[in-house]
Amino acid sequence: MILYGTELTSRLFLGTAQYPSPAILQEAIRASGCAVATVSLRREGAQGSGAAFRALMQETGVRILPNTAGCHSVREAVTTAHMAREVFQTRWIKLEVIGHADTLQPDVFGLVEAARILSADGFQVFPYTTEDLVVGERLLAAGCEVLMPWGAPIGSGRGVVNPEGLRAMRAHFPEVPLVVDAGIGRPSDAAVAMEMGMDAVLVNTAVARAGAPVAMARAMAQAVEAGRMGHGADPMDRRDMAVPSTPVLGLAELI
């Protein structure tokens, strides 16, 4: 998979928040085989741990995708993106402009505007968006080369709640990399998204808050791979009624 000219070896993106410890985070990253990990920027005192965290992430060797999580306005998101570019030395930015405090639903109007500003400034934008096709078109016109539709609200673990919407997105944007961001709760959710033809999934809470995060990281990786292979293997059509799989021809009459 190539995103903004960079070839990635894994279709699983892993978030780095909420792990029981930095060591478990590192182990989970390794177990997942992910090629991309998301990070953020937060306020820090003079004796803060930011440098240590950055060093920890550099040790893993994964590509860093900074986010603008928590930003509720275009200005906040754009400023945060600039600060992230300086700290992490990357043009990649996972752009979040949050529109609703309860659902963490993206403010798609602000998102498109921020994406336009950042793309024009040389950023390579990964927009956290909904499955709305028109918004997707506007984001592409704004300069985005990847779309990150939500599966379900962030941290909800509800899986893909609108499969028809994501299928429509896949059909409407056949050549655009689609990364399902948010809502994946279980490996089966990741597999469902991948079977639908999504290009990748981003998972955080489902791994970090699992009872065994490292095992869950591995399970997510296998689910992503299985889903991708299943999609490529052209799954059968669903049927309303049973159809015997064992041949009826030659069936004995034993009554």
Add this chain to the structure above:
Amino acid sequence: MEILVNSEPREVKGPTLSAALQELGYSGGAFATALNGHFVPQEHRSTQPLSAGDRIEVLAPMQGG
């Protein structure tokens, strides 16, 4: 002069952003700064003057989803 650093009132001499950061104990390159909501790149901190009441944000790498 009194400024706000991550919303906390702090007394600094300044007169520049880099001088104030040094005074407050920030060192190394693992943080980014904004002044009154505007990004100030690292190379501009030493020429960025401060005024009383300025709002500085100092952000550093952190876990995120």
